[in-house]
Each structure stands twice: as C-alpha cells, then as structure tokens.
Amino acid sequence: MAGTGGVRPSTISPLPVQAAGASMPGADCATLMRDLDWSATPLGARDRWDPAVAAAVDLVLASPMPMAASLGERFVLVYNDAFAGLIGTLHPDALGRPAAEGFGELWAVPGLGGVVEEVYRSGQPHLEAEAQLTVTRRETGRPEQAFFTRGHTVVRDARGEVAGVLSVAAETTMVTRRLQSLGELTSRLAGTLTIDDVARVVLGYAMASFDVDHCVFAVDDGNAFRFVRRIRGEMLDEADERLPPVWKRIPDDPRAPLVTAARSGRAAFVADGEPLRPVAADRHERRIRALAVLPLQTASLAGALTIGYRTAHTWLPAERALLNAAAQMVAQAAERARRFEAQHGTAQLLQRSMLPEHLPELDHFRIAARYDVGVDGNAAGGDFYDAFHLADGRLAMVLGDVAGHDVRAAAVMGQVRAALRALALTDPSPPSVLAGLDRLVGSLGAESRNEEIFVTVAYGVLDPADGIITLASAGHPPPVLRRAGLAGEPPTAELVKVPPGAPLGLGGRWQTGQVQLEPGDTILLFSDGVVERRGRALNDGLDALVAVSATAASGDPRNLCALATTAVPGPTDDDVAVLAVERAVALSRSDTMQVAAEPTGPSRVRQWMTARLREWSVPEAVIASAILCTSELTTNALLHAGTPAQVHIDLNAERLLVSVADTGTRGSVIRARTDAMSSRGRGLGLIEELSDSWGTDPSVRGSTVWFEMLLASGRAR
Incomplete structure (x- = not known):
C-alpha cells in the first residue's frame, strides 16, 4: 500500500506526455524558474526558501533524469527539462503552480496525485515498479504506450520536517518490451520441430526485439559450421518465411567470433570496433562495429548466435543478461530440433523406402500419389499406396492402411504390399488377391500371438482399353469418383459404390464392383486419415472430400491429391495417403x-x-x-x-x-x-x-x- 514503502502494481496514465528526456522548445526550466515571480506562489520568494529545500530544487534542475519536486501543502511543482518532456503540453504552465492546478483533473487519476499526497502525509517512500503511460515520441509524433519506474520520497527542510515530495521517473519501455518478447520467444520455440524452424524464429526475434543491423544463427555441421543470417533492409514476405532458410557453410576458423564462442562456450561483447573484418564475406559484415556473440552449447550441439550494429553500442548488464537467457533457450530448442530431425528422418526413410519411387506411365491415363505423415512425424506409419503394370497390360492400383504408428506397423505394411504385388502378378482378380492377403495377415497375427493386427485395403484393376476399373474393399473407405462436366456442365463427384468387405485377417469373403472412367474422369483412393477428425462424424469428412473434388479446377491427379489432403479442416494424428488416376481427354x-x-x-x-x-x-x-x-x-x-x-x-x-x-x-x-x-x-x-x-x-x-x-x-x- 502507499505510504508503506511497498511496490504498487502498474497503472495507466492518460497524460499527453512525450518521451523521457525530450527537449522542449523555448527556455529551459532553470531559466524559467529564475524569471518566475515566486512571491506570487504559495512558496514565496525564492531567496527565502529553506536551504535544504533550495538544495533539493538545485538537485532536481541539475539531474539528467526526469525529476520533479511537489513542495508545500499545495504541492507546488518544480521540475527539470527531462520531466518537462514527460508532461508535454502541460509545460510550462504547470511550473510554479500547485499540482492540482498544473495537472488539472489528471491529478485525481489513481497513481498520480494520491500517491504523492500519501507519501507527503506518511513520510514513507513509495516505488511504482511499472507505470504505463501514453507517450508521444518526438521522432514520430505518434502516441504509443511506454513503461516507467517511478520513485517518490519526501523532501525535508533544515528542521527535518516534511516539506514536499521528490519524484523520479525512469523509462523502462525497452527492457519491458524485451522481456515480453522473451516470453514470446519461449512460446514460439516450443512450437519448433526442425533446425529450420528454430532459425526462422530466432532471426525474427533478434531483428524485431533488438532492432539490429545483422544477425547470424549457426550450428555445427561435421567439422565446420553452417549458418543463416538476416540483415537490415532485407525484404521478406510471407512466402519467404514459409521457404526453408538459405544455409551457408563456414570453416572452423578461430578468427570468426561465432566459431570462437561455439568452441569455448564463452560470450563476447564488442562495443566499438571491426569484429568481423578478419572473416567478413561482404560489405555488410565489414560495416559492423558493435557485436554480441552468444554461444549455443548443449550435450549434442555447438553453435552461436550473433547480433550486431553498424554504430557503436554499449552492451548494458541487463541487455547482456537478457541475451544470455535467450541464447540458452535457443540452444535447448536447437538440440531438441536436432533430435527430432534424426528420429523423423529415420522414420521417413523407413516409410518412404517401402513406397514406390516412381508410378507407372500410360498413354491415356495419368497417375499421382501423395503421402503425408501425421502430426508427430517421428514414427513410421502403416499407410501405403502402389500402382503397377500387370502381365496382361492392365494396371493394378491399391491403397491400404495398417493400424498403428510404429516400426511394427511399417513392417507389416511392407509385408502386405510385397505380398499383394506377388499375388496380383499371379492372379490379379480382386477377390483372389484379398483372400491371399487375408491369409497372410492372419498368419502374422498368429505368429506374433497378437490378434490386434488390423489392415484395410482398397484394390482395383484398371483396363486401359475401356477405362473400366474392377474394385474390391477390405474394410476400407470407398474411393471418390470425379466426373468431368460434359457439354459445359460443371464437374460432379461421388463415392464409388463398392461392396463392403471385412478387414484383412478375419477370414472374410469379398465381392467386386465396377466403375468406368470416361475421358476427363478421375478416381481417388484415400486412407481414413484424410477424412477422420476427432469430434467430427466420419460422414462430414467424406462429404467435405466429395465437395472439394467436385469443385477442383481440374481433374489432374496431382491437383486432386493435394486438395484431398486439406479437404477436411483440423489436425489429424493419422498418416494420410492418396492415389489418383485420371483418364485423359487426349494424349498429353x-x-x-x-x-x-x-x-x-x-x-x-x-x-x-x-x-x-x-x-x-x-x-x-x-x-x-x-x-x-x-x-x-x-x-x-x-x-x-x-x-x-x-x-x-x-x-x-x-x-x-x-x-x-x-x-x-x-x-x-x-x-x-x-x-x-x-x-x-x-x-x-x-x-x-x-x-x-x-x-x-x-x-x-x-x-x-x-x-x-x-x-x-x-x-x-
């Protein structure tokens, strides 16, 4: 509470103030006070002031910090040039007047007059750790929110009696905003998955929070380092931010400040000089005069973060502490990203090595496929697709899903896909192929003593001569058929009516259905990850996929595959696989x-x-x-x-x-x-x-x- 020496929570003042320290046009406060008729004020003639009070006033006028003294029971205002910059248009009329008159109704705003009056009555100092004010920067002329720390203490006369209140203000806007941005950095780093993600976040944070001319983020890469940088004036739009950063390599050169910091683990701060000249690659680096180099070190990562200015810059202790804290968080995020990339890369290599690298090429049919990992991306999944020529010239197409997101699911998927090819090349009829796969899955489940192997498959055979596809489904979602509009009619889309069948491994029997692709038509096979979302009915997802297919700009299979993976809004924990085949209108x-x-x-x-x-x-x-x-x-x-x-x-x-x-x-x-x-x-x-x-x-x-x-x-x- 006020008067106890405690810290008051932040308040917001609507004062029409300017930035702290801004000089005001006209005479300075010392000159104005000298020319002021003090005998007409409650304080009386200046030569009769108490010596201790006069000394306090001299201290106020000489201070470079914004200071004001509210003297006497009516709190007559005496302040310096820096404080005049704070109160803006209230100066110079407020000088020498009682505060209630000088500030008008603003004196009654909480956090202003009440605090001064309480300090005066109690004799106890008071600190406002953070006061938020509206300031008008002289450089821009626009109002903005600024933060200050304000302290109030009593002024005593030569007899030790309370004669007024001394107020000191220090702007902390930059520190406060940087602390806020540090919190934002923590939040954004928590969402990064790859080193590229970390680089984008770090470079954006440094440029926005410290208004630097040069920023470099570097991590070890074998016996050297790779880095990505950002410089002032570099124009980046949303599309650039979505692209991977452009990395460059730098040798393990001890003359490079970032290499020294990465190897030694010690930060370095250069206030003025040419810190990058020995290793400067261009004029931007040669112009850097002030540089902060922060090591990024963890058990499995070495790197550095550097920020620089083209003018001399004093690295204050608070700024150094803030940069060191940011660097520690960046290092942890980079190490986490590196572990993710290693795990993710292994999982993806395993997953994609089991998928066809190239799809068949036909004269009158175009084929495309797409596979996207689930949200995690760290584990191989069981979704798969395939398309291949049969001995009689027809085309086999399949899309399947093995339940699970682990190496075991991927292994089962690889076995099922390989077996399907072998069965189809012997007897391509869908019932025969699915029956053989059913026996395989049942055998795998019995062998592992695990009855929970769950596999679904949609399998079809396309006859290129007439575009007829013979389909069968083992518990899999039905394909989508997009019909090209005829005679100017708009395209349509619908789910193909395939006789339902049991998932593999349950000893089921399967029937077939047929659909004919006319020129311009496209069929789309997909896994359930395309249409399933938590908290939403499956039919909603199917309807959305059908609608997106009907309104697609064309029936091109690559286009439909891309649209299908984003047809249903919201994240999915499942992998997504799609396979599309289009019957071309004419040879391409x-x-x-x-x-x-x-x-x-x-x-x-x-x-x-x-x-x-x-x-x-x-x-x-x-x-x-x-x-x-x-x-x-x-x-x-x-x-x-x-x-x-x-x-x-x-x-x-x-x-x-x-x-x-x-x-x-x-x-x-x-x-x-x-x-x-x-x-x-x-x-x-x-x-x-x-x-x-x-x-x-x-x-x-x-x-x-x-x-x-x-x-x-x-x-x-």
Whole structure:
C-alpha cells in the first residue's frame, strides 16, 4: 500500500506526455524558474526558501533524469527539462503552480496525485515498479504506450520536517518490451520441430526485439559450421518465411567470433570496433562495429548466435543478461530440433523406402500419389499406396492402411504390399488377391500371438482399353469418383459404390464392383486419415472430400491429391495417403530436363522451357507466367538442396502442369553458388498469384513443388 514503502502494481496514465528526456522548445526550466515571480506562489520568494529545500530544487534542475519536486501543502511543482518532456503540453504552465492546478483533473487519476499526497502525509517512500503511460515520441509524433519506474520520497527542510515530495521517473519501455518478447520467444520455440524452424524464429526475434543491423544463427555441421543470417533492409514476405532458410557453410576458423564462442562456450561483447573484418564475406559484415556473440552449447550441439550494429553500442548488464537467457533457450530448442530431425528422418526413410519411387506411365491415363505423415512425424506409419503394370497390360492400383504408428506397423505394411504385388502378378482378380492377403495377415497375427493386427485395403484393376476399373474393399473407405462436366456442365463427384468387405485377417469373403472412367474422369483412393477428425462424424469428412473434388479446377491427379489432403479442416494424428488416376481427354505432351546445381541452371531452364512451349503452341501469356514461376522454383530447389533438380512439363488441351523436384538435403549449398545465383525470389508467392493450383509433394528422396495453369479450350494444340 502507499505510504508503506511497498511496490504498487502498474497503472495507466492518460497524460499527453512525450518521451523521457525530450527537449522542449523555448527556455529551459532553470531559466524559467529564475524569471518566475515566486512571491506570487504559495512558496514565496525564492531567496527565502529553506536551504535544504533550495538544495533539493538545485538537485532536481541539475539531474539528467526526469525529476520533479511537489513542495508545500499545495504541492507546488518544480521540475527539470527531462520531466518537462514527460508532461508535454502541460509545460510550462504547470511550473510554479500547485499540482492540482498544473495537472488539472489528471491529478485525481489513481497513481498520480494520491500517491504523492500519501507519501507527503506518511513520510514513507513509495516505488511504482511499472507505470504505463501514453507517450508521444518526438521522432514520430505518434502516441504509443511506454513503461516507467517511478520513485517518490519526501523532501525535508533544515528542521527535518516534511516539506514536499521528490519524484523520479525512469523509462523502462525497452527492457519491458524485451522481456515480453522473451516470453514470446519461449512460446514460439516450443512450437519448433526442425533446425529450420528454430532459425526462422530466432532471426525474427533478434531483428524485431533488438532492432539490429545483422544477425547470424549457426550450428555445427561435421567439422565446420553452417549458418543463416538476416540483415537490415532485407525484404521478406510471407512466402519467404514459409521457404526453408538459405544455409551457408563456414570453416572452423578461430578468427570468426561465432566459431570462437561455439568452441569455448564463452560470450563476447564488442562495443566499438571491426569484429568481423578478419572473416567478413561482404560489405555488410565489414560495416559492423558493435557485436554480441552468444554461444549455443548443449550435450549434442555447438553453435552461436550473433547480433550486431553498424554504430557503436554499449552492451548494458541487463541487455547482456537478457541475451544470455535467450541464447540458452535457443540452444535447448536447437538440440531438441536436432533430435527430432534424426528420429523423423529415420522414420521417413523407413516409410518412404517401402513406397514406390516412381508410378507407372500410360498413354491415356495419368497417375499421382501423395503421402503425408501425421502430426508427430517421428514414427513410421502403416499407410501405403502402389500402382503397377500387370502381365496382361492392365494396371493394378491399391491403397491400404495398417493400424498403428510404429516400426511394427511399417513392417507389416511392407509385408502386405510385397505380398499383394506377388499375388496380383499371379492372379490379379480382386477377390483372389484379398483372400491371399487375408491369409497372410492372419498368419502374422498368429505368429506374433497378437490378434490386434488390423489392415484395410482398397484394390482395383484398371483396363486401359475401356477405362473400366474392377474394385474390391477390405474394410476400407470407398474411393471418390470425379466426373468431368460434359457439354459445359460443371464437374460432379461421388463415392464409388463398392461392396463392403471385412478387414484383412478375419477370414472374410469379398465381392467386386465396377466403375468406368470416361475421358476427363478421375478416381481417388484415400486412407481414413484424410477424412477422420476427432469430434467430427466420419460422414462430414467424406462429404467435405466429395465437395472439394467436385469443385477442383481440374481433374489432374496431382491437383486432386493435394486438395484431398486439406479437404477436411483440423489436425489429424493419422498418416494420410492418396492415389489418383485420371483418364485423359487426349494424349498429353511432356518433357523433362535435368538441371545441374550451378549458377547457370535457372537460365538454362528458361531457354529450354520457352523453346519447348512455343514449339507446342502454348499461348505467350501462359508461357511468360510459367517461365517466371519455374525459374523461381528452380532457383529455390538448387539453393536449398544443393543437388541437381528435375523440371518436368506436361501439356494437354486443358492445362499445363510443371513440377520441380530436388533430391538432396537442406543446408549443403556452398557459398560461391549461393552468392552467384539470384536471390531467393518469391517462388510460392508467384505460384499463388499466377497459377490455378499448386502444391508440394514429398517423395522418397527430396521433395517436389508443382503448379498447374489452365488453358482456354483449343488454344494449345
């Protein structure tokens, strides 16, 4: 409580104040006090003031801190220039006047006059640890919220009697905001899964909270280090933030401050100098004068975080403590991310090694598939898909789900998929294949003494001659059939009516159903992770998937696979697998180019693609947009993977489909190549703007980004 010397909770004042220390136009407070007729005030002529009170006033006027003295029973105001900057338009009229008159009705606001009066009456000091005020910064002229620490203590005269109250204010806005941002950093780091995620969060935090000119986040990478940096003025949009950061490598050079900190575990702070000149890679680093280097060290990780300014900067103790605390949290997050990546990579390698690396190619049918891991991503799952040619020229297609999210589920999945191929190549009829799989699953359950092996499968055989698919289901969700609109009618979609059958391992019997794909039609097989969500009925998910399929811009299988994985809102704990087959309206033209990881790669792609699309009579407007998007995606693939990329184009009468695939790992790009290539560009932003649909597909090795542009009927021959 006031008057006890305790700490008062924060209050908000509506004072029209300016920033602490802001100079006011006109005469300074000392001059104004000298010229003021004090005899007309309750304090009387200044030469008759009590010596102790006069000394306190001299102290106020000489202090660089915002200080004010409220003297006498009417609290006549005496303050310095710094305090005048705080009270804004109330100055200079408030000087020499009773506080109730100088501040007007604001004197009665809680946290202002009441505190001063209580200190005056009780003689006890009072500290407001955090007071929130509305300030108008002189630099911007705009009001904003600022934080202050305010202390109040009594002024005593020569006889020891209370003669007034001395108030001191110190702005803590920067410290308070940085502490708040530290809390936000903790929250955001908790949601990171990969080193890339940690890098994005850390760089954004440093640039926003410390307003630095240069920031680097580095982690060990074998015998060297890899780092990603951010510099002032670097323009990043939402699409850039969604792309992986561009990592570079730095050798284990002891002259580099970040290497020294990472190896020694000791922080370093340079207030003014040229700390990066011995290892500077460009003019940005040569211009850095002040640098803070924080080690990132855990049991399994070594790295560093550096932030720098182009002007001299004093690293105050509070700032150093804040940076050290942030670095410790970043180090823990980076170690956790590294463990996740190792576990995730092993699980994904196991999972994808059991899936087909390439799907069959047919003249009049196009096939695409997609597999996305569940929320965790640390364990291999049991979802699988496959498509392969049969001996008689027909196409077998399958999508299955082994219950579970562990290595055992993945192992069962691999056995089921391999057995299905063997059975189908002997006798491809769906009832025969499912009966053989049923015996296998039953045997596996008996062998492991585990009756809980639960496997569902949707299996079909496509006859390319007439587009008829013979289907059977072992407890699996029915496929979705998208019918292309005829004679200008809109497309439609529905669930295929497949006779229900028991899951594998239960000794069931299975019947078949048939559906015929007409030109432009697409069939979509999917796992239950696509449509199941906690707290929602299964039919809601099925309805959503059907609706999304009907309203898709085209029946292209890659497009439908991408749309299917996001058709039902909300997170899923299950893996997601989809397989789509489209019967093309007409033969498509396609071509593929392998692009070396060299600076000339994107330009070679532009030349090749321009020539090929003009040869195919694609409209110039489509060519221009496609070239722009493909060039950006090729650049990003080469930068992020550091390995050759593959560009594939596919054209039919309806649309142009372009895909860019990489086969490498992140962070292996050497400096020379990165600097020689163009900037990261706006790849995803361009696709969103210029294409009709787009998506990203993880593959057995690397990933693929693709986009689709629809063509006006008859314009591409």
